[in-house]
């Protein structure tokens with residue numbers, strides 16, 4: 001191979017370029033290994049042990065055959081290298097492991113658990129479409145929507161939310177992932193973005209899933225009456241959460257109950273621009289009806305925040321691919337959000353970048 005094919009024939013540049021390709025080719029192996037650790041119950045076994053745990057103790061508490069110890073050691077090495085375990089070698093030169101802060105996010109009894117999101121994203125339901133992404137790029141849009149997304153062309157023409165109603169196991173996993181995320185975001189929002197909710201007497205969490213966000217907001221603001229609107233298969237059977245949280249089964253494209261404020265957490269990025277404008281128009285009607293002059297509160301990623309580091313920007317772009325492959329949505333820049341808001345008839349907005357990769361956006365009629 002000559003230097004033309006590589007652009008540079010300096011030895012270290014060649015090796016670095018090759019390793020860069022390897023790093024990205026093998027990223028999925030790292031992800032799948034972490035998934036395996038979660039499925040084995042490794043975070044719980046490490047977390048339950050009094051102090052850092054050794055390999056033999058881990059093998060026994062996971063109930064694995066002792067012959068698998070050398071293999072588990074190799075899994076632990078990668079999971080530790082990926083930042084989920086700390087390695088302690090001080091005690092008698094025996095390797096012992098403890099959970100890092102990211103590792104504690106994989107604990108199933110952690111209310112902020114992100115393991116369910118990891119399991120959902122790495123479930124074949126969501127990974128299979130990625131094998132067909134290039135075919136989707138080459139295919140023309142068809143009238144019956146079969147090829148609207150890579151997800152729908154992989155799953156017999158079913159669009160994402162339609163599919164959810166047919167797969168209770170995956171739907172429960174996904175709803176659990178959303179609910180856990182809402183637990184943490186609600187706490188941060190109540191702490192860091194409290195002013196957005198002050199003075200709000202009634203709130204509708206539109207497409208609010210199983211209601212964790214609404215429950216936490218209602219708890220922080222006992223005078224507020226909260227309604228969770230979501231599809232029937234998500235909210236049917238859920239008991240109203242205390243005095244001031246109730247569930248309504250419905251379609252946000254049809255009607256949204258009137259309220260002082262409407263919350264859209266992780267909704268805009270699920271939909272294309274046209275659908276977002278439709279949802280926002282319904283929200284505008286909900287917060288301006290009955291003489292109200294309310295607001296729409298959006299929690300979503302905003303691309304282009306220069307203070308985000310490279311890793312987090314990569315996370316945003318990966319989410320954008322997930323939205324493109326699974327749904328018809330996208331992650332948006334401030335300019336793209338502003339266009340949606342003005343097209344839906346709103347007059348102003350304020351972005352508060354208090355949630356890492358995500359931001360709290362207040363939109364005013």
Ligand SMILES: C[S@@+](CC[C@H](N)C(=O)[O-])C[C@H]1O[C@@H](n2cnc3c(N)ncnc32)[C@H](O)[C@@H]1O
Pocket residue numbers: 161178179181182206207208209210213229230231234250251252253264265266267270
């Ligand atoms: C990404 S989840 C977000 C859930 C919740 N807001 C959260 O952040 O945890 C999107 C939600 O939209 C709901 N959804 C999809 N289409 C809907 C519709 N037409 N009307 C109401 N809810 C809908 C789904 O059932 C799902 O719960």
Ligand SMILES: O=c1cc(-c2ccc(O)cc2)oc2c(O)c(O)ccc12
Pocket residue numbers: 121126151159160161163164174266267270322326327
């Ligand atoms: O990672 C996801 C995946 C989805 C998704 C994929 C397929 C379906 O049938 C439904 C949903 O949706 C997500 C989402 O709405 C979100 O806010 C974050 C992540 C994901």
